[in-house]
Amino acid sequence: MDDTWEIINSLARHLDSHSPLPAGEERWVLQALKLQEECGEVAEAVIGALALNPRKGHSHSWDDVRKEACDVAVSALVLLSRMGGDPRWFFEEHLQALRRRDLPGQ
Known part of the structure; x- marks a missing residue:
């Protein structure tokens, strides 16, 4: 997963370099909205x-769902990166807190 954070941080820098918005909260809000958009695509x-839409029928596969779920995960991690600090540390700390809360004894 070492390359993961390198890619995530590079994506965040790339988005920031092309953003017309000032650095800070406005960019974070935009990224949060992007995350919500990706959730809608899932x-x-x-x-x-x-095949629950009668007009479209069987328009996606479960692999499409997996790909969209990956887009959600990446968008969330990019949001952490764009917010500054050490996103990898923040994510790992949060993951450990979830483990302590939800997986006691592990």
């Missing part, structure tokens, strides 16, 4: 995988 893919 929902759309699930509906398509289950």
Whole structure:
């Protein structure tokens, strides 16, 4: 996972270098909205995988759902990176807190 954070941080720098918004909270809000958009694409893919939209039918596969879920994860990690500090440390600390809370004894 060493390359993961290098890629995430590079994506964040790339987005920041092309953003017309001033650095800071406005960019964070935009990235949070992007995260929400990606969540909507997961929902759309699930509906398509289950063929629940009669107009579109079976429009997606479960692999499409997986890809969209990856986009959600990447967007969330890019948000952490764009917010500054040490996103890897913050994420790892949060993950450990979840483990202590939800997986006691592990």
